[in-house]
Amino acid sequence: MSYIISIILLLAFGAGLYKMFEKAGEAGWKAIVPGLNLYTWIKLTGRPMYWLALLLVPIVGIFIFAYMLIDMVKCFGKFGFWEQALAIVVPFFYYPFIGFQNEEKYLGKAVVMSKENPIKKSVFREWAEAIIFAVFAATFIRMFLIEAYTIPTPSMEGSLLVGDFLFVSKLSYGSRMPMTPIQFPLVHNKIPFIGNESYSEAVKWDYRRLAPIRDLKRYDPVVFNFPEGDTVAFRKGVSRTAMQYTHYYGLKRQIGEQATKRNYDLVTRPLDKRDNYIKRCVGLPGDIIEIKDRVLYVNGEEARKPEGLQFSYQVNPTAGKPNQKWLDELDIDWDAERSKNRGVMFLTEKQVEGLRKDSTLQIKALINDPNPSIFPHDGRGWSMDNFGPVTIPKKGETINIGPKNINIYKRVIKDYEGNDLKIGKGGIEINGKPATQYTIQQDYYWMMGDNRHNSEDSRVWGFVPQDHIVGKPLFIWMSLKNGKLFGGKNENGVKEKGGINFKRLFRGANDMAE
Numbered sequence: 001m002s003y004i005i006s007i008i009l010l011l012a013f014g015a016g017l018y019k020m021f022e023k024a025g026e027a028g029w030k031a032i033v034p035g036l037n038l039y040t041w042i043k044l045t046g047r048p049m050y051w052l053a054l055l056l057v058p059i060v061g062i063f064i065f066a067y068m069l070i071d072m073v074k075c076f077g078k079f080g081f082w083e084q085a086l087a088i089v090v091p092f093f094y095y096p097f098i099g100f101q102n103e104e105k106y107l108g109k110a111v112v113m114s115k116e117n118p119i120k121k122s123v124f125r126e127w128a129e130a131i132i133f134a135v136f137a138a139t140f141i142r143m144f145l146i147e148a149y150t151i152p153t154p155s156m157e158g159s160l161l162v163g164d165f166l167f168v169s170k171l172s173y174g175s176r177m178p179m180t181p182i183q184f185p186l187v188h189n190k191i192p193f194i195g196n197e198s199y200s201e202a203v204k205w206d207y208r209r210l211a212p213i214r215d216l217k218r219y220d221p222v223v224f225n226f227p228e229g230d231t232v233a234f235r236k237g238v239s240r241t242a243m244q245y246t247h248y249y250g251l252k253r254q255i256g257e258q259a260t261k262r263n264y265d266l267v268t269r270p271l272d273k274r275d276n277y278i279k280r281c282v283g284l285p286g287d288i289i290e291i292k293d294r295v296l297y298v299n300g301e302e303a304r305k306p307e308g309l310q311f312s313y314q315v316n317p318t319a320g321k322p323n324q325k326w327l328d329e330l331d332i333d334w335d336a337e338r339s340k341n342r343g344v345m346f347l348t349e350k351q352v353e354g355l356r357k358d359s360t361l362q363i364k365a366l367i368n369d370p371n372p373s374i375f376p377h378d379g380r381g382w383s384m385d386n387f388g389p390v391t392i393p394k395k396g397e398t399i400n401i402g403p404k405n406i407n408i409y410k411r412v413i414k415d416y417e418g419n420d421l422k423i424g425k426g427g428i429e430i431n432g433k434p435a436t437q438y439t440i441q442q443d444y445y446w447m448m449g450d451n452r453h454n455s456e457d458s459r460v461w462g463f464v465p466q467d468h469i470v471g472k473p474l475f476i477w478m479s480l481k482n483g484k485l486f487g488g489k490n491e492n493g494v495k496e497k498g499g500i501n502f503k504r505l506f507r508g509a510n511d512m513a514e
Helices: 002-023 028-032 036-045 060-074 081-089 091-099 110-116 123-144 248-255 257-263 324-329 334-341 349-356 406-416
Strands: 146-150 164-169 221-225 231-235 264-268 276-283 288-292 295-298 310-317 344-348 361-365 387-391 398-400 421-424 427-430 437-439 444-448 469-479
Touching: 002 028, 002 036, 002 091, 028 036, 036 060, 060 081, 060 091, 060 110, 060 123, 081 091, 081 123, 123 146, 146 469, 221 444, 231 248, 248 257, 248 264, 257 264, 276 295, 344 349, 349 361, 406 421
Parallel strands: none
Antiparallel strands: 146 164, 164 469, 221 276, 221 469, 231 264, 276 444, 288 295, 288 387, 310 344, 310 361, 398 437, 421 427
């Protein structure tokens, strides 16, 4: 349906431009010939011909085209604020309106008319145009170039902290073209303070991505759309304000499908409107991932360790709280951590070594037991600390599939690559045909948090498809202690410090230990 709507809108816009060209003394057919239509358009508006080259420049071309939309209606005497706003927002309606109205006449080149009869703008219009341009520019910069991102959870803690504000480069791995273009500007998937979805699925575009500046490398921190975020659950009877939802698949694993549907309203989201997550890419397409006793192995070799890699430890004091100055040197928030976790602390190797110097502390490393919530959720006895081996799918490779491994690849085949998959006693069918093999259509990655025991990552929900990749974090431009500017109590009622964490400002987002 969305393709049909898109085609109708494009045809309407083309028909309007066809009639506008005719009114300007040009052959209407020129409006539907790629390249020639842009050349004729620029000539009619009086802009310099080098604009044709600027149209080919990524991102810049979008702004040039926006100016061309406004210039063309100026040629027909449309200098009003709302007239020009319609040319930007709904050209597929406004251009046919001008083109098919007999009284609408081509008056001359927009550039010439603007110079000969400059418009005196009111203060309101000056501010309104400035605000609209700023929103327009910010929207496209955010969409294609760079976006501010806040660390919301402690899954990367030790390397990236709750309260860190990052700039994320969309260009690094190739800017992804909008897939759900009709949306409320400058927000992701929900309208603040209201809770409603911020987009319309009336128009959907296929996945496309500009050429990357660099390849995604192993150990890069990456922002991506949460793969299992295609369906979210809102508790029935609760207002849909910010963040009052959970993800359907995780909830279904906890309480079952029937209880989930009975107590929650479900909302499906398009790919580019799923929640943004940030983890570290520890596995590339084709890599073999395995974890043994908390140690990560990639292709049989022990993986590099992030500088802030954390695990959970049972820490029991036998003679009261350690010296606060010493705790500050180790960057340990003792009171808050112990109140939240009842003796369990998430610590780096450096912090553990420091705490072991205190003979009054009993410290025990914790190992997670097998858990049915661990990917691929089929009871094979894997855990957060003993996992795999599993091979990451790679584009173009053909894999053997059968009862023993289909649960590992079923979301790849069905949800990420859009095939009809049926698994029964008679075997596996893909698109109605029996299958023992499948050829992977795109690359996949394995993402893990640096706070290994406090991170929901690929060990829980599996692979991250290439089309879900959003961008590369660059650096921390602001950091608030415990995510608070002025301090206050956390969810457990424990008072936490606030303020700016100056030592983290402008720190790179990819600090790794060699």
